[in-house]
Structure formats: structure tokens, C-alpha cells
Amino acid sequence: MVQLFKGFSSKRKPETLQEIERDKVPKHIAVIMDGNGRWARRRGLPRIAGHHAGMKTVKKITMAADELGVEILTLYAFSTENWKRPKDEVDYLMKLPQEFLSLELKELVEKNVRVRMTGWKEGLPDHTLSAVEEAERATSGNTGLILNFALNYGSRKEMIEGMQLMYKDIAAGRLDPDSITENVYDSYLKTSGLPDPDLMIRTSGELRISNFMLWQLAYTELWFTSLYWPEFSKEDFHQAIREYQQRIRRYGGL
Known part of the structure; x- marks a missing residue:
């Protein structure tokens, strides 16, 4: 497959972990x-079989990120549009x-x-919410990799809600409009407390962002691959890095 632009990968390259500069890991x-x-579908299986296989890839990539010293791994697990x-x-x-x-x-x-978890807990089934909240409680004292699930998340809704919250604080006299900066706006978003992503990876060959972290990805490096998520490996993750x-x-700048 012809490389469409820098940052699109259609083939695996030989694994050379030693080439990764540990001090420059995103x-x-x-x-x-x-x-x-x-x-x-390509295997004649129901779609849910693909989601189950994808869950196994979540573990592989989480462990790979942890091994390399990645500080935050955000996984777009379910969007506000996926309810359709x-x-x-x-x-x-x-x-799942x-x-x-x-x-x-x-x-x-x-x-x-x-x-x-980054997203809206409202609307999630009780069993989903309780599992996520239990995991948050059980790992709240951990200081290593942050495994951040973007669950019931949509960036446009997040940005609108952030502006609404700022307006309420302005109306109540808690926020001076002249003091609003990018950092102030960041604090009103679902990702408050997290730095912007350094690298965004998308699998499956689609070349779009799909309402994911539109504000936060302003200067993020984008990397696309035609591999489907269930077949995305530790070696592919290393290649992206x-x-x-x-x-x-x-x-x-220059």
C-alpha cells in the first residue's frame, strides 16, 4: 500500500526495541x-467477537506502555456517538x-x-459504572502508568460543557473573564489534570479524529495504521513510538 502521508503505516517493520530512546518516550x-x-467480519465472526479480541489487545498495549515508562495511556473505549x-x-x-x-x-x-475514566458517568449501566469506580478506588494510591479510559466521551460535548461551566463561574463572580487562559480552560475539561497527548495512534486505516480530544490534540503527533485494533501488537506500538x-x-515555531 502506498504511504499516504508521513504518519500512516500499512506494514510492520522488524522489531528493534533497542532503537527506542528511553528519554524520548512520549x-x-x-x-x-x-x-x-x-x-x-473478515473472519466470519460476529462483531462482538472483535470487541472481545480487542480487549486482549488493551492488556498487551497497557503492559507495553508500562514497560517503556509511558506516564499516561488514554484509550478511546466508547464515544458519546456510539450509543447509536x-x-x-x-x-x-x-x-467489557x-x-x-x-x-x-x-x-x-x-x-x-x-x-x-474520562467521560460522563451519567447514563452508564450500573454494572459498568461500579466496575470502573471500583478500579479507580483500588488503584487510587498507585503512582505508575495512568490507564485512562475515555468512556462515554465526546470532545464537542466536553468543550461546550466547559464553556457553560466557565460562564456560570463568571456569572457568580468566581471567574474574571480577563483571566481566562488556555490553562484556565483546561481546568474545566474532563481531562483536567492531564497533559495533552504527545502521540495519538489510530488503527484500522481511518484518517480522522472522530470527536476525540479536539482541544487537547492541537499539537499532538498523529500516527495511523491500517491494522485493525485486535491485530495491533506490542511491536506495532514500538514502531509508532x-x-x-x-x-x-x-x-x-521554526
């Missing part, structure tokens, strides 16, 4: 985990956090990983 990596359904999908698929997706955390929470605690390390981040 602190915050965000991932749009796409292609579960298409992966399943068929009910049986949504119901299954809402069971409970299944994943019931299997992996003990190891996440042992690995010093802290679980966090190596290519990230070859780029020069100018932030609008």
Missing part, C-alpha cells in the same frame, strides 16, 4: 482503538469494562497502574 499516548468489527449502535452491541460493549477489570485489576494494582521520536515538534 509521556502521554492516546489511542483510537478502531476496527474490531471489521476484524471480526445496535442495542445488543452497545450492551456487550458496556459489559467489567470483564476486563475483573480479570486484570489484581495485576494492574501489582504493576502500580492507576485506572482513571520510534517514528514519533524521528519527528521534530515545532509548536508553530
Whole structure:
């Protein structure tokens, strides 16, 4: 496949972990985990089989990020638009956090990983919410990798809500409009307290952001691959980081 532009990968390169510069590993990596359904369809399987396979990839990539010293791994698990999908698929997706955390929470605690959720808890089924909140409680004292699930998250809604909250604080006299800066606005977003992603990875060959961290990705390096999420490996993750390390981040300068 022809490389469409720098940052699109269609083939795996030989694994050379030693080439990764440990002092230049991105602190915050965000991932749009796409292609579960298409992966399943190509194998004659139901879409939910793809989501189940994708859950296994979540563990692999979480462990790979932890090994490299990544500080934050944000995974786009379910968007505010995903509620439009068929009910049986949504119901299954809402069971995955409970299944994943019931299997992996003990190891996440042992690995010093802290679980966090970015999104709206309102509207989530009780079993989904209780599993996430239990994981947040159980790992709240951990100081290693932050495993941040963007769950029931949508960036436009987040930005509008942030502006509404700021307006309320202005109206109540708690916020001076002239004091609003980028950092002040950041504090009103769901990602408050987290630095912007350094690298964003999207699988499945789609070349778009899909309402994911529109404000936060302003200067993030983007990396796309045609691999579906269930087949995305530790070696592919390393490849994305190596290519990230070859780029020069100018932030609008020279």
C-alpha cells in the first residue's frame, strides 16, 4: 500500500526495541482503538467477537506502555456517538469494562497502574459504572502508568460543557473573564489534570479524529495504521513510538 502521508503505516517493520530512546518516550499516548468489527467480519465472526479480541489487545498495549515508562495511556473505549449502535452491541460493549477489570485489576494494582475514566458517568449501566469506580478506588494510591479510559466521551460535548461551566463561574463572580487562559480552560475539561497527548495512534486505516480530544490534540503527533485494533501488537506500538521520536515538534515555531 502506498504511504499516504508521513504518519500512516500499512506494514510492520522488524522489531528493534533497542532503537527506542528511553528519554524520548512520549509521556502521554492516546489511542483510537478502531476496527474490531471489521476484524471480526473478515473472519466470519460476529462483531462482538472483535470487541472481545480487542480487549486482549488493551492488556498487551497497557503492559507495553508500562514497560517503556509511558506516564499516561488514554484509550478511546466508547464515544458519546456510539450509543447509536445496535442495542445488543452497545450492551456487550458496556459489559467489557467489567470483564476486563475483573480479570486484570489484581495485576494492574501489582504493576502500580492507576485506572482513571474520562467521560460522563451519567447514563452508564450500573454494572459498568461500579466496575470502573471500583478500579479507580483500588488503584487510587498507585503512582505508575495512568490507564485512562475515555468512556462515554465526546470532545464537542466536553468543550461546550466547559464553556457553560466557565460562564456560570463568571456569572457568580468566581471567574474574571480577563483571566481566562488556555490553562484556565483546561481546568474545566474532563481531562483536567492531564497533559495533552504527545502521540495519538489510530488503527484500522481511518484518517480522522472522530470527536476525540479536539482541544487537547492541537499539537499532538498523529500516527495511523491500517491494522485493525485486535491485530495491533506490542511491536506495532514500538514502531509508532520510534517514528514519533524521528519527528521534530515545532509548536508553530521554526
